Amino acid sequence: MGAPHCASSLAIRLATSDRAHDRYSCGLHHLAWVAQSRADVDRLHERLVAIGVTVLDAPADYPQYRDGCYALFFADPDGLKLQFVHTPA
Template identity: 50%
Template sequence: MVQVVGIDHLVIRVSDFERSKAFYDRLFTFLGFEVLGEYGDAIGWTNGKTRFWIGEADEEGKKHPHRIGNIGFHHYAFELRSRKDVDDLEAFLKRENVPIVDPAAEYYEDYYAVFFLDPDGLKLEGMKYGERGSADGDG
């Protein structure tokens, strides 16, 4: 039987490549990612486990901006080490004037997260689940 062992990468299309490249480069530098590769119309980052790529949308795609609630992408969650890391991410987002749609809080039992938007309105999340259930507080 075929078995999935992980998610290798995510690729998203953006309306303004340079603007999104600058946004994601700041975000991923803060999150400990490095550039994996860059081509004329695409760039990817990795932390050794997760790969995230962006590429510019074509002209037809740019006619249909993303709207939360449409069929398709809802949000992408980055699992962080601790609740403190979620708080540190929120502080970084505030310093960078990134729109925060749901501030750092416990959204489900022992599920702590902050939700924010990229330049095209794609929803992203930094989260930590299960920290209170671990003896060392690191989940």
């Protein structure tokens, strides 16, 4: 997303149900952001722990996804799975 020719768009709509996030129903189930370095992943993990965010998986290597993949998984207040990931260029 850092290239000058890239564009992105995100639309958010109100849920049609009163229940919390359910990963087996239709909708967004996992959202990821790209980190510039492994150290950035570690720093975010430290900050999330400090403010009491639910960490699903602490920073670790995930070679099954991609060589050099290093990621942190955590949940938003509704239980949506979020990821902060670094992969070398």
